[in-house]
Amino acid sequence: MGKDRFDPKGLIAESYKIEGIGAPECRSIFLDWALSLGGDIDPKDALPTLISAYARSEPDHPMSAVLEQGLVQMQAPKRRGGWRARQRN
Incomplete structure (x- = not known):
């Protein structure tokens, strides 16, 4: 699948x-990009392709850092449980 x-x-x-x-502008563009993705496209699948297509050739560009982040x-694993998981019975 292409970029x-x-x-x-x-x-x-x-x-x-x-x-x-x-x-800051790159983060705003990234948010707009993520919100505009169709329901059939998972950002987790899209980001490696976009990083390969753009960030590898321009590693010092601010968007490259935003894509990597x-x-x-x-x-990153998400924290689960919250305060209820820490309560003693």
């Missing part, structure tokens, strides 16, 4: 073309 399928609006591709873009966050 075009995982970036149907071209948001990630366009972010790499914007001169002087910063991390997104992948790490999606793979």
Whole structure:
């Protein structure tokens, strides 16, 4: 599956073309990208393809860091239980 399928609006591709873009703008674009994905596309599947397509060739670009952080966050285990799990019976 190609990068075009995982970036149907071209948001990630366009972010790499914007001169002087910063991390806050990249995070905003990333959020818009994630919210605009179709229900049949899992961001966990899309991010490695987008990283290979864009971040590997431009590792110093702020969007590269955002993509890498997104992948790490999606793979990180989530805390389960909350205060109820810590209560003694």
